[in-house]
Amino acid sequence: MLTCQQIVDLVTAYLEGDLPAHERLGFEKHVAICPPCRAHLAQMRRVIATTGTLTVEDVSGEAELALRHAFRDWNARRGDG
């Protein structure tokens, strides 16, 4: 039977699907009967989900403003050409 410490050490390998079948079964059996390890696994899933929300879908207000200024400078210089 895996210890809680081993579960924590194996959690990334488990979530990546890298554990061989018998180890995966041992992991799942332990988590099924151990509330703190179940909570830890849920925490790790939430960490991954939260980090995933850092993905930028569009441009920040600051960045857009900087680009507007760059456009105006560029456009003004073109007018002089």
Place this chain on the structure above:
Amino acid sequence: MVAIANTVESGSHDDGALVAAFRQGDEEAFVALVRRYNGLLVRVACRYTDSFAVAEEVAQETWIAVLKGIDGFQGRAALRSWLMTVLVNCARRRAASERRAVPLAALADGDGDAGRDPTDFFPADHSRWAGMWTTCVSNWADIPHERFLAAETQQRVRSAIDELPPAHRAVITLRDICGLSSSEVCELLELTEGNARVLLHRARGRVRRTLAQYVEALC
């Protein structure tokens, strides 16, 4: 993991119109293009940088280069392909100017942090509870979902990632923020799968600790 927005494809037929308009001085047309493609540029820039913040800067540099080089864009290739070319050049110029002589893989430090706090567990030679938790583990399901989505929470996570050692930061950024696959990351950073997984494990462990301190303190 967030997929690349499909709206990029559906808008491509009027990219030409937007380019023509901004060449005539239409600022809103330029901004519309920026809003359409910036997310994609940042994601691709992640492949060439080891931090999300630098990837955002490379995307900015790309738009400046687009303004400078737009007269050289004939419209024969799709705008998106041309943007990618400009982006890759900016990313390479950036990497060269930072004089990253040492490949990221060589920065993999043998740091002793196994990604967990040793006092969380009874020692292996404990007579009754060897290897078991010494503390309670919070059930985050009890914490309102919105707390994890709040801007300040995201900022804490971003800071935690920025403070990681370079190799740990690179792996978690490319995997969990940019959504690259494990094999893409291994190839890009020249790591074995085992090394990459250890780095990812430790990085996520540190982020978990930061997140735990923040969200649990608010309860």
